[in-house]
Amino acid sequence: MKSNYDILVIGGGPAGALAAKTAAEAGNSVCIIEKRPAIGTPVRCAEGVGKELLKQFIKPDPRWISAEIERARLIAPNGTTVSLEQDRAGNEVGYVLDRKIFDRELVWQAAEAGADVIVKTRATAPIMENGAVRGAKVLSVGTPAEIRADVVLAADGTEAQFARWAGLDTTVPLREMMSCAQYLLTDIDIDAGSTDFYLGNDVAPEGYLWIFPKGERTANVGIGISGRKSRDGARAKDYLDRFVAKNFPNGKTIEAIAGGVPVCRPLPCTVADGLMVIGDAARVVDPLTGGGIGNAMFTGRLAARVASGCISAGNCSKKALMPYDTEWRASRMGAFLERNYKVKEYFITLDDAKLNTLADSIANISLKEFSVSALIRELIKRNPKMLFELKALKDALA
Secondary structure (H helix, E strand, C coil): CCEEEEEEEEEHHHHHHHHHHHHHCCCEEEEEEEEECCCCCCCCCCEEEHHHHHHHCCCCCCCHEEECCCCEEEEECCCCEEEHHHHHHHHHCCECHHHHHHHHHHHHHHCCCCEEECCCEEEEEEECCEEEEEEEEEEEEEEEEEEEEEEEECCCCCHHHHHHCCCCCCCCCCEEEEEEEEEEECCCCCCEEEEEEECCCCCCCCCCCEEEECCEEEEEEEEECHHHHHHCCCCHHHHHHHHHHCCCCCCEEEEEEEEECCCCCCCCCCEECCCEECHHHHHHCCCCCCCHHHHHHHHHHHHHHHHHHHHCCCCCHHHHHHHHHHHHHHHHHHHHHHHHHHHHHCCHHHHHHHHHHHHHHHCCCCCCCCHHHHHHHHHHHHHHHHCCHHHHHHHCCC
């Protein structure tokens, strides 16, 4: 292990891997440290990503694509199904990945570009000098060490410990931390070309339950519910178990995971002197869907480009690194995050009766192109009696 790099990346997920690859290709010395003993495990997401979004960063490869999705279906509490076919759903449906292989591919590409990769190595504290981050103290396979760097990219996921240790407020309100559980089920009857989302307070209070196919008779079946609902006594796992027992009584569970997903607004600031925060650690998860793979890759690549320029200029202060924060907020991604946050805040207030009313009103929609904004406009147009109540959705489009 070397003790000095231009850039140190903490976390080997999609954000960290894209950042390391981008920085190494720009000629920087880069090191990725990953606290787990293997890249890509355990899987901690539903593994879905939009096709066009993914293609911005990597060429799709059958080796790490478990399923190609043809449609997305929303199922209301009363069973009403809103089907969004691929030719109309565009980027909203896409691929279900095999994250174990996908994440390793991204890190392999970073390594091939010149980045060092060290697993079973976790950051324990930032190295601070005059209020600036200058690297990290680490524990590598049980051995303490220090890795110094001009810029540290914190890509340590939902926990976001490193940014917190460096002085940034990474707190997520309890009600905005989704409590999640997921099973990889096999030997089940599913539509292998459809991602299904079940809504309703009896099914998934202030959240949703999903079925993401990973083959003809295999799927990620998971749930995310509001943290405060979980606190009320029923766990995400309890809701999931009840759904599985009813719908897939003979399914075999070959993997089970649990965790939290932040569905809040992004961090107020994602840079500090010598530090940039990317991916889930920056809270750039889509607050409406809980998806974060594409946003993680976007912020990782952008942060690396800005950091590389600052290192060349010899200035890695917060002010010099600030274009990263400014640019992602001004991007299409930044606008979508704010809009989807407002939409999410509206939908979690709805009882099952109102969810049914809205679903019934658009059950047979035929949009030229599906998008969240197009769907919201259709809901407003088809529910004039709820116009005042739907004002929150209308404001989200403004």
